[in-house]
Amino acid sequence: MSQKARTAQLWLLAIAALVGVWLVENGAGTELVPPQPTTAEAFAAGPGLRPDAPVADPLRPSAPVRVRIAAIGVDAPMTPLGLGPDGSLDVPPVDTPDVVGWYKGGTPPGARGTAILAGHVDSARGRSVFYRLGSLRKGSTVEVDRADGSTAVFSLDAIEVYENERFPDDRVYGASEHASLRLITCGGGYSKETGYQGNVVAYAHLTDVRHAPSLTPSTDRRRA
Incomplete structure (x- = not known):
């Protein structure tokens, strides 16, 4: 990922609806504090795959259409993000x-x-899709439905939180010989003046693949 793209990615995470937090804290009187990862869920000895988890062979590229994370109640559509004229x-x-x-x-x-x-992580209406990302645990499952009809099943290797100034570019965005996944949202401390002070990053790798069943005359009820 280029420097411009990386900076833009961090900007995306930093703008996660600062007004939403302010409204909840000062309007409704209820503090909105996203869960943060514990040290027990961090890598024990540097980045890597969990040794107790299987590793599935990578799939051919296909656009994702939906993501599900049962442990935190996420079942959300997906949208592609590109780069604007300014990078x-x-x-x-x-x-x-x-x-x-x-x-x-x-x-x-x-x-x-x-x-x-x-x-x-939040919006002016309250909690958003990745509000509970920081509460995930090693071994949690992430399912991604793809345009080719397959579902890529990932298992969490670790989840960590980083200060913006110490964001580990290579660890998060670095190349992988496996089918790896990073899920990112805002996290760390929060300041009303500057917003969230860091990012929560979940690391996962592909452990299984489910394919949609082929439609045949014996299973197509419309041909009954």
């Missing part, structure tokens, strides 16, 4: 905070390499 990354629609974006200039989820998914 900045487009963001998921502001009026649809429960949509997850994926960087279409990079690796599609399930293909060989590192796929990047990004979602808002």
Whole structure:
């Protein structure tokens, strides 16, 4: 990923509806604090795949259409994110905070390499799609439905939180020989003046693939 794209990605995460937090904290009187990862869910000895998890062969590239994370109640449509004329990354629609974006200039989820998914943590209406991302645990499952009819099933290897100034570019965006996935949202401390001070990043790899059943005369009820 280029420097401009990386900077734009961080900008996407930093703009996660600061007004939404302010409204909840000061309007409704209820503090909105997203869950943060514990040290137990971080990598024990540097980035890598969980040794107890299977590794599935990468799939051919195909665009993702929906993502599901049962452990945190996510079942969301996906939208591709491109780069604008100034080199900045487009963001998921502001009026649809429960949509997850994926960087279409990079690796599609399930293909060989590192796929990047990004979602808002909150909005002016309250909690958004990745609000509970920081509460995931190692071994949690992420399912991505793809345009080719397959479902790529990922297992979480670790989840960490980083300060903006210490964001580990290579660890997060670096190349992978496997089908790897990164899920990113805002996290860390929060300041009303500057917003979230960091990012939550979940690391996962492909462990299984489900294919849609082929339609045959014996299974097509319309031919009965």
